[in-house]
Amino acid sequence: MSETWTIAELADRATGLLRDSGQRVNGRVREVPSERLIRWYTTIGLLDPPLTRRGRVALYGRRHLLQLVAVKRMQAEGSSIAEIQITLAGATDTMLAQAAGLPLDPPTAPAPPPAPSAPPARPLPVPPLPTAPLSAAPPPTAAQPTAAAPPSPPAPDPRPSPPAHPGRRPQEPGVTEGAGPRFWARRAESPSWPVHGVRLAQGVTLLIDGAGRPPTEDDLEAVLAAAGPLLAVLEERRLHEGSAT
Numbered sequence: 001m002s003e004t005w006t007i008a009e010l011a012d013r014a015t016g017l018l019r020d021s022g023q024r025v026n027g028r029v030r031e032v033p034s035e036r037l038i039r040w041y042t043t044i045g046l047l048d049p050p051l052t053r054r055g056r057v058a059l060y061g062r063r064h065l066l067q068l069v070a071v072k073r074m075q076a077e078g079s080s081i082a083e084i085q086i087t088l089a090g091a092t093d094t095m096l097a098q099a100a101g102l103p104l105d106p107p108t109a110p111a112p113p114p115a116p117s118a119p120p121a122r123p124l125p126v127p128p129l130p131t132a133p134l135s136a137a138p139p140p141t142a143a144q145p146t147a148a149a150p151p152s153p154p155a156p157d158p159r160p161s162p163p164a165h166p167g168r169r170p171q172e173p174g175v176t177e178g179a180g181p182r183f184w185a186r187r188a189e190s191p192s193w194p195v196h197g198v199r200l201a202q203g204v205t206l207l208i209d210g211a212g213r214p215p216t217e218d219d220l221e222a223v224l225a226a227a228g229p230l231l232a233v234l235e236e237r238r239l240h241e242g243s244a245t
Contacts, residue, residue: 002061002062003061003062003106004051004052004059004060004061005059005060005061005065006057006058006059006060007035007038007039007058007060008035010038010060010064010065010068011032011033011034011035011038013065014032014033014065014068014069014072015032015033017065017069017102018032018069018072018073019032021101032072033068033071033072036221036224037217037221038068040220040221040224041067041068041071043199043201044081044085044199045085045089046067046071046081046084046085046088047064047067047068047071048063048064048067050064051064062093062105062106063093063096065102066093066096066097066099066100066102067088067096067100069100069101069102070088070091070096070099070100071084071088073099073100073101074087074088074099080214087099198215198220198223198224200223200224200227200230200231201231201234204231204234206223206227
């Protein structure tokens, strides 16, 4: 079974790999991941859900480590969370390893030398095959398949067609007579201000309308910490997908 880690051990391993490789800091993101950021990355889909659980403790694997290091490296290079989500959507383990700058598989100990092979065994004598009698009858031939008959044409519909009304233009399929202008013929007006979304929990997203800048990681951590009472109310009233039934 592959090695698994708790969320704290996953954060420590990612921190060690980033610091050993001389991770750059751009001033907008944290240099190393925290447990709270790992949970948030899992909520917004940057990290896969945990592999399994040991009681109430979530366990993570090698792919989670590749995802976490790849996200922090791309952030250090100036990519936003939205750009990273698009780039890493559906990424394979090989693509994640290239983005993280890590080997696909962890280094393993060298395999022991092979044991000396035993001398080959002497082959056993093979008895001669019995000969068939000369008067053997030839095998029966398989019956040739008969060609399938062509399908018969469908019977005509005996019901008469509805009479056409003179002087009335044929109605287009799917369009009701007397309907107003088609709503899809009008071009929707897009807002002239940016809208940023912060996913607080499963099925709960906070929209920030008209912000002058995208939220940073420090902003997101503060918003997530302040959203605790709101999520408790939604949980109590069963108003989001994660509520108990």
